[in-house]
Amino acid sequence: MNIVDVEAIAKLAHESGIPLVVDNTFATPYLFRPFEFGADIVVYSATKYLGGHGTTISGIVVEKGGFDWFNGKFPQFEEFYKEYKDSIEEKDLRNTLFTKRLRINFLTDFGSHLSPTSAFNLLQGLETLSLRMDRHTENALKVARFLASHDEVGEVSYPSLTSSTYHELSNKYFPKGSGAILSIRLKGGLTAAKKVLEKVRIFDYMVNVGDAKSLIVHPATSTHFGQSKQDREKAGVYEDTLRLSIGIEDSADLIQDLKQALDAINE
Numbered sequence: 001m002n003i004v005d006v007e008a009i010a011k012l013a014h015e016s017g018i019p020l021v022v023d024n025t026f027a028t029p030y031l032f033r034p035f036e037f038g039a040d041i042v043v044y045s046a047t048k049y050l051g052g053h054g055t056t057i058s059g060i061v062v063e064k065g066g067f068d069w070f071n072g073k074f075p076q077f078e079e080f081y082k083e084y085k086d087s088i089e090e091k092d093l094r095n096t097l098f099t100k101r102l103r104i105n106f107l108t109d110f111g112s113h114l115s116p117t118s119a120f121n122l123l124q125g126l127e128t129l130s131l132r133m134d135r136h137t138e139n140a141l142k143v144a145r146f147l148a149s150h151d152e153v154g155e156v157s158y159p160s161l162t163s164s165t166y167h168e169l170s171n172k173y174f175p176k177g178s179g180a181i182l183s184i185r186l187k188g189g190l191t192a193a194k195k196v197l198e199k200v201r202i203f204d205y206m207v208n209v210g211d212a213k214s215l216i217v218h219p220a221t222s223t224h225f226g227q228s229k230q231d232r233e234k235a236g237v238y239e240d241t242l243r244l245s246i247g248i249e250d251s252a253d254l255i256q257d258l259k260q261a262l263d264a265i266n267e
């Protein structure tokens with residue numbers, strides 16, 4: 001849950017003639033619109049909030065258009081253009097060269113198509129994106145505040161909290177709320193983390209995120225397993241860290257579930 005200063009990074013990138021690519025999976029276009037802050041390409045794992053129900057694996061690439069791929073730094077695009085210039089109109093060349101190349105090289109040649117059923121699932125999920133994101137963020141803030149007040153919790157990382165290092169950037173980039181993923185550190189270390197995982201009943205112990213259901217995971221032994229302790233800690237993953245993906249259930253139920261699990265640490 002670190003927020004980068006996207007506008008500043010876009011400026012740096014453009015001064016050096018490189019495009020800025022933003023993975024906007026956690027925010028979704030409902031909470032954050034990267035093009036408005038200088039991004040050139042935005043990518044999503046639609047497996048998460050866009051689909052919304054953890055049922056369908058897919059991704060999306062969106063190109064803003066207008067980036068100069070012929071500034072001498074991107075020979076792969078020059079070669080591609082030479083090969084296909086008879087089939088690419090000048091306006092497409094300026095605006096969709098990146099996605100044109102993706103389509104032809106990866107969709108047409110390799111066949112990485114989305115199945116019709118997957119497309120249907122995603123479109124159906126997308127219809128409720130705004131409703132879900134409002135609920136996700138509202139729940140996440142309530143849960144974050146509760147966690148920050150619990151004696152067993154040493155630290156809560158959630159940018160919308162005033163205590164967060166990223167609070168100012170969060171106000172600038174995420175006025176509607178900074179999403180629904182958060183992490184905590186427990187005072188009782190690994191033992192306490194295991195106890196919480198054992199005791200939660202509404203939160204599912206799952207490694208995915210951005211599901212309508214609330215999920216919890218111990219990153220050091222799952223998503224970040226296999227990395228050295230040093231690398232993990234650089235990423236803010238400690239033995240006492242739990243990552244939560246807050247769903248759209250009733251917030252009182254979520255808080256009650258976490259409360260009984262945290263209260264059980266010293267049983």
Ligand SMILES: *Cc1c(COP(=O)(O)O)cnc(C)c1O
Pocket residue numbers: 023025026044045046047048057058059209
């Ligand atoms: C899950 C995830 C991905 C990978 O997407 P899949 O749909 O699981 O292949 C990429 N970026 C972010 C931020 C993710 O959360």
